[in-house]
Amino acid sequence: MKYSFFILLSFLIQLASAQTKLPVIKATSRNVNINDGRIFEKNAWGLSPEIKPDVYTADRTRKTKWVTFYTDIDSIRVKVKPGSKTNFVVLLNGKDSCFTQIASAIPPESKSSGIITHDTIPFTLTAYNAIKLMGIINNTDTLSFHFDISSFGFHITRDALLDRTQLVANKADVLAGKAKANYNKLNKVSKLQFANTVWNNPTILPSNLTAHEMDGRIGWTVFEGKQVEVDYDRSLLIVHSKPVKVPKGYVKAPIVFIRSLPCIKGTFDIQNKKYTGYFAMDTGSEQALILDSTWRARQNFPTNLPLINSFTVRDANGNKYETKMVIAPKLTFNNSTFTNIPTLLTGTITNANSEINFxxxxFFKRFNTILDFKNDVIYLKPNKLKNVKYRVNS
Known part of the structure; x- marks a missing residue:
């Protein structure tokens, strides 16, 4: 993690002030359990005395909630609300001070000029359903990024970093076979540009995961507090600095954040029974619909849906899981109903506290979409792609 000098300075000022004392908790292990709102996760955090401060960003919500850090011998409970930051110290083994901050995912309200800007970025919808944007790094390197609503920040694959940018510090030696690439210490990105939209000094993280044939991905968090239109009819991504009036024909629905993923509620109607759950908007996936295994088990979701195909995957431990592609007969969300949807049933057991479908x-390309990350609502309007055939694959 990279943190500015000013953040560190604020910590030093607090420590130096006789009037301000940071709370201190103790630990003999680096592993920390976290209860973030309603979600408890073991070993969710590792103490790092060398990072000052080490910032834990709480799962995004506009509601006030509590976040608790549990060390092996102590704990601290912190109230989190939009824009809040709470600093404390974890004393590791009685000698190492771990300066820690629990921060809201929503930044503090900033004063603006009142002028609303509208940035338009053209995109291409690829054969693999990726929203492809072309970005330029430091005015020299052009890469393809896909807009992924279920991702965070900016990411570039390690292959693209090495082959298509100047960000790998020892690139010449790596290409000559004299050294290994160090992706943890990349050269600085001072400018990232899409059309006329510019991010100055963005944080770029290496990744192994992008949509098919993409060099990198853009997550929703870079548009926090803004309104984003995804117009498939005109192949345009339009970013408004402040929410603007929504045209007629769009239907409004709330966005619910689960593990900081923007989700919407949907309901299956199968054999005269209803199954309701939350669906993350995964515009980075070429699939139509992916159902979580834990959610299916809790819902007693039907196991006899028409089968398209099945296959077996293995995890890192060599465990085998059968994954199936079936046909879901009917799904309704936001007053729109779809039938006969190719649906991937995951075979792995996921975090029981999440139970997020995707x-x-x-599926999502069938709607022109307006995402309001200021008021946490979404507007949807069927577009010219509503009735195209699904891309069924394994």
Whole structure:
């Protein structure tokens, strides 16, 4: 993690002030359990005395909540609300001070000029349902990024970093076979530009995961507090600095954040029974619909849906899981109903506290979408792609 000198300075000022004392808790292990709102996770955090401060960003919500850090021998409970930051110290083994901050995912309200800007970025919808944007790094390197609503920040694959940018510090030696690439210490990105939209000094993280044939991805968090239109009819991504009036024909629905993923509620109607859950908007996926295994088990979701195909995958430990592609007969959300949707049933057991399903872009591309990350609502309007055939694959 990279943190500015000013953040560190604020910590030093607090420590130096006789009037201000940071709370201190103790630990003999680096592993910390975290209860973030309603979600408890073991070993969710590792203490790092060398990072000052080490910032834990709480799962995004506009409601006030409590976040608790549990060390092996102590704990601290912190109230989190939009824009809040709470600093404290974890004393590790009685000698190492771990300066820690619990921060809201929503930044503090900033004073603005009142002028609303509108940035338009053209995109291409690829054969793999990716929203492809072309970005330029430091005025020299052009890469393809996909807009992924279920991702965070800016990411570039390690292959693209090495082959298509000047960000790998020892690139010449790596290409000559004399050294290994160090992706943890990349050269600085001073400018990232899409059309006329510019991010100055953005944080770029290496990744192994992008949509098919993409060099990198853009997550929703870079548009926090803004309104984003995804117009498939005109192949445009339009970013408004402040929410603007929504045209007629769009239907409004709330966005619910689960693990900081923007989600919407949907309901299956199968054999005269209803199954309701939350769906993350995964525009980075080429699939139409992906159902979580834990959610299916809790819902007693039907196991006899028409089968398209099945296959077996293995995890890092060599465990085998059967994954199936089936046909879901009917799904309704936001007053729109879809039938006969190719649906991927995951075979792995996921975090029981999450139970998030995913709407991939083979589904989502059928709507022109307005995402309001200021008021946490979404507006949807069926577009010219509503009735195209689904892209079914394994």
């Amino acid at each position: 709407l991939g872009n083979d």
